[in-house]
Amino acid sequence: MTADRGADGVLDTGARLRSGFCSIVGRPNVGKSTLLNALIGVPLVITTPVPQTTRHAVRGVLHDDGVQVVFVDTPGLHKARTLLGDRLNEVARDALSDVDVLAFVVDGASGVGRGDEFVADLLAPHADRTIAVVNKIDRLGTAAQLPALDAVSRLGDWAEIVPVSAQSGDGVEIVRRLIVERMPEGPPYFPPDQITDQTIEHRIAERIREQAIIRMREDVPHSVAVLVDELLPGTSDDVTVVHATIFVERDSQKGIVIGRRGALLRDIGTDARPEIERLLGTRVYLELRVKLLKDWQGDPRALNRLGY
Ligand SMILES: Nc1nc2c(ncn2[C@@H]2O[C@H](COP(=O)(O)OP(=O)(O)O)[C@@H](O)[C@H]2O)c(=O)[nH]1
Ligand SMILES: [Mg+2]
Structure with a gap:
Protein backbone atom coordinates (compact mmCIF):
# COMPACT_ATOMS: atom_id res chain seq x y z
CA MET A 1 0.00 0.00 0.00
CA THR A 2 2.96 2.31 0.50
CA ALA A 3 3.41 2.42 -3.27
CA ASP A 4 0.24 4.48 -3.47
CA ARG A 5 1.49 7.10 -1.12
CA GLY A 6 1.91 9.43 -4.02
CA ALA A 7 0.57 12.73 -2.75
CA ASP A 8 3.76 13.71 -0.88
CA GLY A 9 4.09 17.41 -0.37
CA VAL A 10 0.47 18.21 -1.20
CA LEU A 11 0.33 20.33 1.91
CA ASP A 12 3.77 21.52 2.86
CA THR A 13 2.96 23.65 5.87
CA GLY A 14 6.24 22.90 7.63
CA ALA A 15 4.37 21.70 10.71
CA ARG A 16 5.13 18.26 12.06
CA LEU A 17 2.44 16.08 10.62
CA ARG A 18 1.53 12.53 11.29
CA SER A 19 -0.19 10.20 8.87
CA GLY A 20 -0.71 6.56 8.10
CA PHE A 21 -2.95 3.74 7.04
CA CYS A 22 -5.45 1.66 9.00
CA SER A 23 -7.18 -1.32 7.39
CA ILE A 24 -10.53 -2.45 8.71
CA VAL A 25 -10.84 -6.22 8.43
CA GLY A 26 -13.06 -9.06 9.62
CA ARG A 27 -15.51 -11.66 8.38
CA PRO A 28 -18.52 -10.49 6.35
CA ASN A 29 -21.34 -8.53 8.02
CA VAL A 30 -19.65 -7.70 11.33
CA GLY A 31 -19.96 -3.94 10.77
CA LYS A 32 -16.66 -2.93 9.10
CA SER A 33 -18.25 -0.43 6.74
CA THR A 34 -20.48 0.98 9.47
CA LEU A 35 -17.35 1.45 11.59
CA LEU A 36 -15.54 3.27 8.78
CA ASN A 37 -18.46 5.69 8.40
CA ALA A 38 -18.54 6.24 12.16
CA LEU A 39 -14.78 6.81 12.38
CA ILE A 40 -14.72 9.48 9.69
CA GLY A 41 -18.15 10.86 10.59
CA VAL A 42 -19.45 10.69 7.01
CA PRO A 43 -21.74 8.06 5.41
CA LEU A 44 -19.09 7.31 2.80
CA VAL A 45 -19.65 3.62 2.12
CA ILE A 46 -22.83 1.61 1.83
CA THR A 47 -23.76 -0.79 4.61
CA THR A 48 -26.55 -3.34 4.34
CA PRO A 49 -27.70 -6.47 6.18
CA VAL A 50 -26.52 -8.47 3.14
CA PRO A 51 -23.12 -10.17 3.63
CA GLN A 52 -20.42 -9.22 1.10
CA THR A 53 -21.87 -5.85 0.30
CA THR A 54 -18.40 -4.27 0.15
CA ARG A 55 -16.52 -5.20 -3.03
CA HIS A 56 -13.62 -2.75 -3.09
CA ALA A 57 -10.90 -1.58 -0.75
CA VAL A 58 -12.45 1.84 -0.23
CA ARG A 59 -10.31 4.50 1.33
CA GLY A 60 -11.90 6.94 3.73
CA VAL A 61 -9.76 9.74 5.14
CA LEU A 62 -9.91 11.17 8.65
CA HIS A 63 -8.47 14.68 8.95
CA ASP A 64 -7.79 15.28 12.62
CA ASP A 65 -5.76 18.32 13.62
CA GLY A 66 -2.39 17.63 11.99
CA VAL A 67 -3.01 13.90 11.80
CA GLN A 68 -4.32 12.09 8.76
CA VAL A 69 -5.57 8.53 8.92
CA VAL A 70 -6.33 6.74 5.66
CA PHE A 71 -8.80 4.00 6.55
CA VAL A 72 -9.17 1.09 4.17
CA ASP A 73 -12.55 -0.64 4.30
CA THR A 74 -12.28 -4.17 2.96
CA PRO A 75 -14.56 -6.94 1.74
CA GLY A 76 -15.21 -9.55 4.43
CA LEU A 77 -12.76 -12.44 4.49
CA HIS A 78 -14.70 -15.64 3.81
CA LYS A 79 -14.65 -19.04 2.20
CA ALA A 80 -14.97 -18.11 -1.47
CA ARG A 81 -17.34 -20.00 -3.74
CA THR A 82 -16.93 -17.87 -6.88
CA LEU A 83 -14.21 -16.04 -8.77
CA LEU A 84 -15.69 -12.81 -7.41
CA GLY A 85 -15.32 -14.26 -3.90
CA ASP A 86 -11.67 -15.10 -4.60
CA ARG A 87 -11.02 -11.56 -5.76
CA LEU A 88 -12.76 -10.07 -2.72
CA ASN A 89 -10.58 -12.17 -0.40
CA GLU A 90 -7.52 -11.09 -2.32
CA VAL A 91 -8.46 -7.43 -1.86
CA ALA A 92 -8.90 -7.97 1.87
CA ARG A 93 -5.63 -9.92 2.21
CA ASP A 94 -3.70 -7.22 0.38
CA ALA A 95 -4.94 -4.72 2.94
CA LEU A 96 -3.16 -6.54 5.79
CA SER A 97 0.40 -5.68 4.86
CA ASP A 98 2.09 -2.30 4.80
CA VAL A 99 -0.41 -0.59 7.07
CA ASP A 100 0.30 1.06 10.41
CA VAL A 101 -2.75 -0.24 12.26
CA LEU A 102 -5.31 -2.98 11.71
CA ALA A 103 -8.83 -2.79 13.10
CA PHE A 104 -10.11 -6.35 13.50
CA VAL A 105 -13.89 -6.17 13.74
CA VAL A 106 -15.84 -8.96 15.42
CA ASP A 107 -19.62 -9.14 15.89
CA GLY A 108 -19.87 -9.32 19.68
CA ALA A 109 -23.60 -9.99 19.54
CA SER A 110 -23.45 -13.11 17.38
CA GLY A 111 -20.41 -14.47 19.19
CA VAL A 112 -16.98 -15.58 18.03
CA GLY A 113 -17.10 -18.28 15.40
CA ARG A 114 -14.96 -20.12 12.90
CA GLY A 115 -15.09 -17.20 10.48
CA ASP A 116 -13.46 -14.99 13.11
CA GLU A 117 -10.85 -17.64 13.93
CA PHE A 118 -9.96 -17.80 10.25
CA VAL A 119 -9.39 -14.02 10.14
CA ALA A 120 -7.55 -14.08 13.48
CA ASP A 121 -5.06 -16.60 12.07
CA LEU A 122 -4.34 -14.29 9.14
CA LEU A 123 -3.85 -11.41 11.57
CA ALA A 124 -1.61 -13.29 14.00
CA PRO A 125 1.68 -11.98 12.50
CA HIS A 126 0.33 -8.42 12.88
CA ALA A 127 -1.27 -8.80 16.34
CA ASP A 128 0.88 -6.13 17.98
CA ARG A 129 -0.55 -3.47 15.69
CA THR A 130 -4.08 -4.82 15.71
CA ILE A 131 -6.94 -3.25 17.62
CA ALA A 132 -9.72 -5.78 18.17
CA VAL A 133 -13.08 -4.03 17.90
CA VAL A 134 -15.94 -5.94 19.50
CA ASN A 135 -18.91 -4.45 17.68
CA LYS A 136 -22.71 -4.42 18.08
CA ILE A 137 -22.58 -4.21 21.88
CA ASP A 138 -25.89 -2.33 21.69
CA ARG A 139 -27.36 -5.80 21.22
CA LEU A 140 -25.62 -7.22 24.29
CA GLY A 141 -26.59 -6.75 27.90
CA THR A 142 -23.82 -5.52 30.21
CA ALA A 143 -23.44 -9.00 31.66
CA ALA A 144 -22.80 -10.50 28.20
CA GLN A 145 -20.10 -7.99 27.31
CA LEU A 146 -17.33 -9.49 29.40
CA PRO A 147 -17.62 -13.00 27.95
CA ALA A 148 -17.63 -11.49 24.44
CA LEU A 149 -14.44 -9.50 25.14
CA ASP A 150 -12.88 -12.57 26.70
CA ALA A 151 -13.66 -14.72 23.65
CA VAL A 152 -12.03 -12.15 21.37
CA SER A 153 -8.96 -11.87 23.60
CA ARG A 154 -8.48 -15.62 23.25
CA LEU A 155 -8.29 -15.23 19.46
CA GLY A 156 -4.91 -13.51 19.62
CA ASP A 157 -2.49 -11.26 21.40
CA TRP A 158 -4.11 -7.98 20.29
CA ALA A 159 -2.68 -4.58 21.14
CA GLU A 160 -6.10 -3.41 22.37
CA ILE A 161 -9.63 -4.76 22.70
CA VAL A 162 -12.46 -2.23 22.59
CA PRO A 163 -16.22 -2.82 22.86
CA VAL A 164 -18.18 -0.53 20.53
CA SER A 165 -21.42 0.04 18.77
CA ALA A 166 -20.53 1.38 15.34
CA GLN A 167 -24.23 2.02 14.84
CA SER A 168 -24.90 4.12 17.94
CA GLY A 169 -21.36 5.52 18.12
CA ASP A 170 -20.64 4.10 21.58
CA GLY A 171 -16.90 3.51 22.00
CA VAL A 172 -16.05 4.77 18.50
CA GLU A 173 -14.18 7.80 19.88
CA ILE A 174 -11.93 5.47 21.89
CA VAL A 175 -11.09 3.44 18.78
CA ARG A 176 -10.45 6.62 16.82
CA ARG A 177 -8.06 7.90 19.50
CA LEU A 178 -6.17 4.60 19.73
CA ILE A 179 -5.69 4.63 15.95
CA VAL A 180 -4.71 8.30 15.73
CA GLU A 181 -2.13 7.74 18.51
CA ARG A 182 -0.42 5.09 16.42
CA MET A 183 0.10 7.24 13.34
CA PRO A 184 3.79 7.79 12.56
CA GLU A 185 5.27 11.08 11.42
CA GLY A 186 4.58 11.60 7.76
CA PRO A 187 3.11 13.79 5.05
CA PRO A 188 -0.60 13.99 4.34
CA TYR A 189 -1.66 11.72 1.49
CA PHE A 190 -4.85 13.58 0.63
CA PRO A 191 -5.72 17.29 0.45
CA PRO A 192 -7.74 18.51 3.46
CA ASP A 193 -11.06 18.61 1.63
CA GLN A 194 -10.82 15.10 0.20
CA ILE A 195 -12.29 12.20 2.15
CA THR A 196 -11.94 9.36 -0.33
CA ASP A 197 -10.18 8.04 -3.41
CA GLN A 198 -13.48 6.91 -4.91
CA THR A 199 -14.67 8.63 -8.07
N1 LIG B 1 -27.08 -3.56 16.14
C1 LIG B 1 -26.01 -3.17 15.43
N2 LIG B 1 -25.94 -3.42 14.10
C2 LIG B 1 -24.84 -3.01 13.43
C3 LIG B 1 -23.76 -2.36 14.08
N3 LIG B 1 -22.81 -2.11 13.16
C4 LIG B 1 -23.28 -2.58 11.99
N4 LIG B 1 -24.51 -3.12 12.14
C5 LIG B 1 -25.36 -3.73 11.10
O1 LIG B 1 -24.75 -4.91 10.62
C6 LIG B 1 -24.99 -5.07 9.21
C7 LIG B 1 -23.67 -5.19 8.46
O2 LIG B 1 -22.99 -3.96 8.56
P1 LIG B 1 -21.83 -3.57 7.53
O3 LIG B 1 -21.16 -2.35 8.06
O4 LIG B 1 -22.36 -3.53 6.12
O5 LIG B 1 -20.88 -4.85 7.72
P2 LIG B 1 -19.57 -5.28 6.90
O6 LIG B 1 -20.02 -6.33 5.95
O7 LIG B 1 -18.64 -5.84 7.92
O8 LIG B 1 -19.02 -4.07 6.22
C8 LIG B 1 -25.81 -3.85 8.78
O9 LIG B 1 -27.16 -4.20 8.76
C9 LIG B 1 -25.51 -2.83 9.87
O10 LIG B 1 -26.54 -1.91 10.04
C10 LIG B 1 -23.87 -2.11 15.50
O11 LIG B 1 -23.00 -1.53 16.15
N5 LIG B 1 -25.00 -2.54 16.10
MG1 LIG C 1 -18.68 -3.70 4.25
Whole structure:
Protein backbone atom coordinates (compact mmCIF):
# COMPACT_ATOMS: atom_id res chain seq x y z
CA MET A 1 0.00 0.00 0.00
CA THR A 2 2.96 2.31 0.50
CA ALA A 3 3.41 2.42 -3.27
CA ASP A 4 0.24 4.48 -3.47
CA ARG A 5 1.49 7.10 -1.12
CA GLY A 6 1.91 9.43 -4.02
CA ALA A 7 0.57 12.73 -2.75
CA ASP A 8 3.76 13.71 -0.88
CA GLY A 9 4.09 17.41 -0.37
CA VAL A 10 0.47 18.21 -1.20
CA LEU A 11 0.33 20.33 1.91
CA ASP A 12 3.77 21.52 2.86
CA THR A 13 2.96 23.65 5.87
CA GLY A 14 6.24 22.90 7.63
CA ALA A 15 4.37 21.70 10.71
CA ARG A 16 5.13 18.26 12.06
CA LEU A 17 2.44 16.08 10.62
CA ARG A 18 1.53 12.53 11.29
CA SER A 19 -0.19 10.20 8.87
CA GLY A 20 -0.71 6.56 8.10
CA PHE A 21 -2.95 3.74 7.04
CA CYS A 22 -5.45 1.66 9.00
CA SER A 23 -7.18 -1.32 7.39
CA ILE A 24 -10.53 -2.45 8.71
CA VAL A 25 -10.84 -6.22 8.43
CA GLY A 26 -13.06 -9.06 9.62
CA ARG A 27 -15.51 -11.66 8.38
CA PRO A 28 -18.52 -10.49 6.35
CA ASN A 29 -21.34 -8.53 8.02
CA VAL A 30 -19.65 -7.70 11.33
CA GLY A 31 -19.96 -3.94 10.77
CA LYS A 32 -16.66 -2.93 9.10
CA SER A 33 -18.25 -0.43 6.74
CA THR A 34 -20.48 0.98 9.47
CA LEU A 35 -17.35 1.45 11.59
CA LEU A 36 -15.54 3.27 8.78
CA ASN A 37 -18.46 5.69 8.40
CA ALA A 38 -18.54 6.24 12.16
CA LEU A 39 -14.78 6.81 12.38
CA ILE A 40 -14.72 9.48 9.69
CA GLY A 41 -18.15 10.86 10.59
CA VAL A 42 -19.45 10.69 7.01
CA PRO A 43 -21.74 8.06 5.41
CA LEU A 44 -19.09 7.31 2.80
CA VAL A 45 -19.65 3.62 2.12
CA ILE A 46 -22.83 1.61 1.83
CA THR A 47 -23.76 -0.79 4.61
CA THR A 48 -26.55 -3.34 4.34
CA PRO A 49 -27.70 -6.47 6.18
CA VAL A 50 -26.52 -8.47 3.14
CA PRO A 51 -23.12 -10.17 3.63
CA GLN A 52 -20.42 -9.22 1.10
CA THR A 53 -21.87 -5.85 0.30
CA THR A 54 -18.40 -4.27 0.15
CA ARG A 55 -16.52 -5.20 -3.03
CA HIS A 56 -13.62 -2.75 -3.09
CA ALA A 57 -10.90 -1.58 -0.75
CA VAL A 58 -12.45 1.84 -0.23
CA ARG A 59 -10.31 4.50 1.33
CA GLY A 60 -11.90 6.94 3.73
CA VAL A 61 -9.76 9.74 5.14
CA LEU A 62 -9.91 11.17 8.65
CA HIS A 63 -8.47 14.68 8.95
CA ASP A 64 -7.79 15.28 12.62
CA ASP A 65 -5.76 18.32 13.62
CA GLY A 66 -2.39 17.63 11.99
CA VAL A 67 -3.01 13.90 11.80
CA GLN A 68 -4.32 12.09 8.76
CA VAL A 69 -5.57 8.53 8.92
CA VAL A 70 -6.33 6.74 5.66
CA PHE A 71 -8.80 4.00 6.55
CA VAL A 72 -9.17 1.09 4.17
CA ASP A 73 -12.55 -0.64 4.30
CA THR A 74 -12.28 -4.17 2.96
CA PRO A 75 -14.56 -6.94 1.74
CA GLY A 76 -15.21 -9.55 4.43
CA LEU A 77 -12.76 -12.44 4.49
CA HIS A 78 -14.70 -15.64 3.81
CA LYS A 79 -14.65 -19.04 2.20
CA ALA A 80 -14.97 -18.11 -1.47
CA ARG A 81 -17.34 -20.00 -3.74
CA THR A 82 -16.93 -17.87 -6.88
CA LEU A 83 -14.21 -16.04 -8.77
CA LEU A 84 -15.69 -12.81 -7.41
CA GLY A 85 -15.32 -14.26 -3.90
CA ASP A 86 -11.67 -15.10 -4.60
CA ARG A 87 -11.02 -11.56 -5.76
CA LEU A 88 -12.76 -10.07 -2.72
CA ASN A 89 -10.58 -12.17 -0.40
CA GLU A 90 -7.52 -11.09 -2.32
CA VAL A 91 -8.46 -7.43 -1.86
CA ALA A 92 -8.90 -7.97 1.87
CA ARG A 93 -5.63 -9.92 2.21
CA ASP A 94 -3.70 -7.22 0.38
CA ALA A 95 -4.94 -4.72 2.94
CA LEU A 96 -3.16 -6.54 5.79
CA SER A 97 0.40 -5.68 4.86
CA ASP A 98 2.09 -2.30 4.80
CA VAL A 99 -0.41 -0.59 7.07
CA ASP A 100 0.30 1.06 10.41
CA VAL A 101 -2.75 -0.24 12.26
CA LEU A 102 -5.31 -2.98 11.71
CA ALA A 103 -8.83 -2.79 13.10
CA PHE A 104 -10.11 -6.35 13.50
CA VAL A 105 -13.89 -6.17 13.74
CA VAL A 106 -15.84 -8.96 15.42
CA ASP A 107 -19.62 -9.14 15.89
CA GLY A 108 -19.87 -9.32 19.68
CA ALA A 109 -23.60 -9.99 19.54
CA SER A 110 -23.45 -13.11 17.38
CA GLY A 111 -20.41 -14.47 19.19
CA VAL A 112 -16.98 -15.58 18.03
CA GLY A 113 -17.10 -18.28 15.40
CA ARG A 114 -14.96 -20.12 12.90
CA GLY A 115 -15.09 -17.20 10.48
CA ASP A 116 -13.46 -14.99 13.11
CA GLU A 117 -10.85 -17.64 13.93
CA PHE A 118 -9.96 -17.80 10.25
CA VAL A 119 -9.39 -14.02 10.14
CA ALA A 120 -7.55 -14.08 13.48
CA ASP A 121 -5.06 -16.60 12.07
CA LEU A 122 -4.34 -14.29 9.14
CA LEU A 123 -3.85 -11.41 11.57
CA ALA A 124 -1.61 -13.29 14.00
CA PRO A 125 1.68 -11.98 12.50
CA HIS A 126 0.33 -8.42 12.88
CA ALA A 127 -1.27 -8.80 16.34
CA ASP A 128 0.88 -6.13 17.98
CA ARG A 129 -0.55 -3.47 15.69
CA THR A 130 -4.08 -4.82 15.71
CA ILE A 131 -6.94 -3.25 17.62
CA ALA A 132 -9.72 -5.78 18.17
CA VAL A 133 -13.08 -4.03 17.90
CA VAL A 134 -15.94 -5.94 19.50
CA ASN A 135 -18.91 -4.45 17.68
CA LYS A 136 -22.71 -4.42 18.08
CA ILE A 137 -22.58 -4.21 21.88
CA ASP A 138 -25.89 -2.33 21.69
CA ARG A 139 -27.36 -5.80 21.22
CA LEU A 140 -25.62 -7.22 24.29
CA GLY A 141 -26.59 -6.75 27.90
CA THR A 142 -23.82 -5.52 30.21
CA ALA A 143 -23.44 -9.00 31.66
CA ALA A 144 -22.80 -10.50 28.20
CA GLN A 145 -20.10 -7.99 27.31
CA LEU A 146 -17.33 -9.49 29.40
CA PRO A 147 -17.62 -13.00 27.95
CA ALA A 148 -17.63 -11.49 24.44
CA LEU A 149 -14.44 -9.50 25.14
CA ASP A 150 -12.88 -12.57 26.70
CA ALA A 151 -13.66 -14.72 23.65
CA VAL A 152 -12.03 -12.15 21.37
CA SER A 153 -8.96 -11.87 23.60
CA ARG A 154 -8.48 -15.62 23.25
CA LEU A 155 -8.29 -15.23 19.46
CA GLY A 156 -4.91 -13.51 19.62
CA ASP A 157 -2.49 -11.26 21.40
CA TRP A 158 -4.11 -7.98 20.29
CA ALA A 159 -2.68 -4.58 21.14
CA GLU A 160 -6.10 -3.41 22.37
CA ILE A 161 -9.63 -4.76 22.70
CA VAL A 162 -12.46 -2.23 22.59
CA PRO A 163 -16.22 -2.82 22.86
CA VAL A 164 -18.18 -0.53 20.53
CA SER A 165 -21.42 0.04 18.77
CA ALA A 166 -20.53 1.38 15.34
CA GLN A 167 -24.23 2.02 14.84
CA SER A 168 -24.90 4.12 17.94
CA GLY A 169 -21.36 5.52 18.12
CA ASP A 170 -20.64 4.10 21.58
CA GLY A 171 -16.90 3.51 22.00
CA VAL A 172 -16.05 4.77 18.50
CA GLU A 173 -14.18 7.80 19.88
CA ILE A 174 -11.93 5.47 21.89
CA VAL A 175 -11.09 3.44 18.78
CA ARG A 176 -10.45 6.62 16.82
CA ARG A 177 -8.06 7.90 19.50
CA LEU A 178 -6.17 4.60 19.73
CA ILE A 179 -5.69 4.63 15.95
CA VAL A 180 -4.71 8.30 15.73
CA GLU A 181 -2.13 7.74 18.51
CA ARG A 182 -0.42 5.09 16.42
CA MET A 183 0.10 7.24 13.34
CA PRO A 184 3.79 7.79 12.56
CA GLU A 185 5.27 11.08 11.42
CA GLY A 186 4.58 11.60 7.76
CA PRO A 187 3.11 13.79 5.05
CA PRO A 188 -0.60 13.99 4.34
CA TYR A 189 -1.66 11.72 1.49
CA PHE A 190 -4.85 13.58 0.63
CA PRO A 191 -5.72 17.29 0.45
CA PRO A 192 -7.74 18.51 3.46
CA ASP A 193 -11.06 18.61 1.63
CA GLN A 194 -10.82 15.10 0.20
CA ILE A 195 -12.29 12.20 2.15
CA THR A 196 -11.94 9.36 -0.33
CA ASP A 197 -10.18 8.04 -3.41
CA GLN A 198 -13.48 6.91 -4.91
CA THR A 199 -14.67 8.63 -8.07
CA ILE A 200 -18.03 10.37 -8.00
CA GLU A 201 -19.31 7.85 -10.58
CA HIS A 202 -18.36 4.98 -8.31
CA ARG A 203 -20.03 6.55 -5.28
CA ILE A 204 -23.22 7.10 -7.27
CA ALA A 205 -23.18 3.51 -8.55
CA GLU A 206 -22.80 2.26 -4.98
CA ARG A 207 -25.88 4.19 -3.82
CA ILE A 208 -27.90 2.58 -6.59
CA ARG A 209 -26.51 -0.87 -5.73
CA GLU A 210 -27.38 -0.31 -2.06
CA GLN A 211 -31.02 0.40 -2.94
CA ALA A 212 -31.15 -2.56 -5.31
CA ILE A 213 -29.69 -5.16 -2.96
CA ILE A 214 -31.78 -4.28 0.07
CA ARG A 215 -34.85 -5.12 -2.03
CA MET A 216 -33.56 -8.51 -3.22
CA ARG A 217 -33.70 -11.91 -1.59
CA GLU A 218 -31.47 -14.96 -1.39
CA ASP A 219 -28.63 -14.89 -3.89
CA VAL A 220 -29.90 -12.04 -6.06
CA PRO A 221 -28.02 -9.27 -4.16
CA HIS A 222 -24.75 -10.97 -5.02
CA SER A 223 -25.73 -11.00 -8.69
CA VAL A 224 -26.20 -7.24 -8.84
CA ALA A 225 -23.54 -4.85 -10.09
CA VAL A 226 -23.94 -1.20 -11.11
CA LEU A 227 -22.00 1.06 -13.44
CA VAL A 228 -22.64 4.74 -14.11
CA ASP A 229 -22.53 5.17 -17.89
CA GLU A 230 -22.45 8.95 -17.98
CA LEU A 231 -23.18 12.16 -16.16
CA LEU A 232 -24.65 14.89 -18.37
CA PRO A 233 -25.66 18.46 -17.73
CA GLY A 234 -29.43 18.83 -17.57
CA THR A 235 -31.66 21.39 -19.23
CA SER A 236 -30.78 23.85 -16.49
CA ASP A 237 -27.65 24.39 -14.40
CA ASP A 238 -29.01 22.80 -11.27
CA VAL A 239 -29.87 19.46 -12.87
CA THR A 240 -27.57 16.53 -13.66
CA VAL A 241 -28.69 13.63 -15.80
CA VAL A 242 -27.29 10.31 -14.55
CA HIS A 243 -27.35 7.27 -16.82
CA ALA A 244 -26.64 4.04 -14.98
CA THR A 245 -26.90 0.33 -15.69
CA ILE A 246 -27.79 -2.37 -13.19
CA PHE A 247 -26.26 -5.68 -14.27
CA VAL A 248 -27.69 -9.06 -13.32
CA GLU A 249 -26.32 -12.53 -13.97
CA ARG A 250 -29.33 -14.47 -15.10
CA ASP A 251 -32.17 -13.61 -17.43
CA SER A 252 -34.79 -14.36 -14.75
CA GLN A 253 -33.20 -11.73 -12.49
CA LYS A 254 -34.01 -8.92 -14.90
CA GLY A 255 -37.69 -9.14 -14.11
CA ILE A 256 -36.96 -9.34 -10.37
CA VAL A 257 -35.00 -6.09 -10.41
CA ILE A 258 -37.49 -4.31 -12.67
CA GLY A 259 -40.55 -5.48 -10.74
CA ARG A 260 -44.19 -5.38 -11.78
CA ARG A 261 -44.64 -2.69 -14.39
CA GLY A 262 -41.24 -1.33 -13.44
CA ALA A 263 -42.31 -0.57 -9.86
CA LEU A 264 -39.19 -1.91 -8.17
CA LEU A 265 -36.77 -0.18 -10.50
CA ARG A 266 -38.67 3.06 -9.90
CA ASP A 267 -38.37 2.59 -6.12
CA ILE A 268 -34.64 1.94 -6.43
CA GLY A 269 -34.25 5.19 -8.34
CA THR A 270 -36.49 7.20 -6.03
CA ASP A 271 -34.64 6.09 -2.90
CA ALA A 272 -31.14 6.40 -4.36
CA ARG A 273 -31.75 9.89 -5.73
CA PRO A 274 -31.59 12.04 -2.55
CA GLU A 275 -28.15 10.68 -1.67
CA ILE A 276 -26.94 11.20 -5.26
CA GLU A 277 -28.27 14.76 -5.22
CA ARG A 278 -26.32 15.36 -2.02
CA LEU A 279 -23.16 13.98 -3.65
CA LEU A 280 -23.52 16.07 -6.80
CA GLY A 281 -24.99 19.18 -5.21
CA THR A 282 -27.60 19.45 -7.96
CA ARG A 283 -31.01 18.01 -8.62
CA VAL A 284 -30.74 14.69 -10.39
CA TYR A 285 -32.60 13.05 -13.23
CA LEU A 286 -31.79 9.37 -12.88
CA GLU A 287 -32.14 7.04 -15.83
CA LEU A 288 -31.71 3.39 -14.86
CA ARG A 289 -31.63 0.37 -17.11
CA VAL A 290 -31.19 -3.31 -16.35
CA LYS A 291 -28.91 -5.51 -18.42
CA LEU A 292 -27.92 -9.15 -18.44
CA LEU A 293 -24.21 -9.85 -18.08
CA LYS A 294 -24.38 -13.61 -18.02
CA ASP A 295 -22.67 -15.33 -15.05
CA TRP A 296 -20.42 -12.31 -14.46
CA GLN A 297 -19.34 -13.50 -10.99
CA GLY A 298 -17.33 -16.28 -12.61
CA ASP A 299 -16.18 -14.45 -15.74
CA PRO A 300 -12.78 -12.74 -15.49
CA ARG A 301 -13.50 -10.36 -18.36
CA ALA A 302 -16.87 -9.34 -16.97
CA LEU A 303 -15.31 -8.84 -13.52
CA ASN A 304 -12.68 -6.57 -15.02
CA ARG A 305 -15.29 -4.59 -16.88
CA LEU A 306 -17.23 -4.10 -13.64
CA GLY A 307 -14.09 -2.98 -11.85
CA TYR A 308 -13.71 -5.99 -9.51
N1 LIG B 1 -27.08 -3.56 16.14
C1 LIG B 1 -26.01 -3.17 15.43
N2 LIG B 1 -25.94 -3.42 14.10
C2 LIG B 1 -24.84 -3.01 13.43
C3 LIG B 1 -23.76 -2.36 14.08
N3 LIG B 1 -22.81 -2.11 13.16
C4 LIG B 1 -23.28 -2.58 11.99
N4 LIG B 1 -24.51 -3.12 12.14
C5 LIG B 1 -25.36 -3.73 11.10
O1 LIG B 1 -24.75 -4.91 10.62
C6 LIG B 1 -24.99 -5.07 9.21
C7 LIG B 1 -23.67 -5.19 8.46
O2 LIG B 1 -22.99 -3.96 8.56
P1 LIG B 1 -21.83 -3.57 7.53
O3 LIG B 1 -21.16 -2.35 8.06
O4 LIG B 1 -22.36 -3.53 6.12
O5 LIG B 1 -20.88 -4.85 7.72
P2 LIG B 1 -19.57 -5.28 6.90
O6 LIG B 1 -20.02 -6.33 5.95
O7 LIG B 1 -18.64 -5.84 7.92
O8 LIG B 1 -19.02 -4.07 6.22
C8 LIG B 1 -25.81 -3.85 8.78
O9 LIG B 1 -27.16 -4.20 8.76
C9 LIG B 1 -25.51 -2.83 9.87
O10 LIG B 1 -26.54 -1.91 10.04
C10 LIG B 1 -23.87 -2.11 15.50
O11 LIG B 1 -23.00 -1.53 16.15
N5 LIG B 1 -25.00 -2.54 16.10
MG1 LIG C 1 -18.68 -3.70 4.25
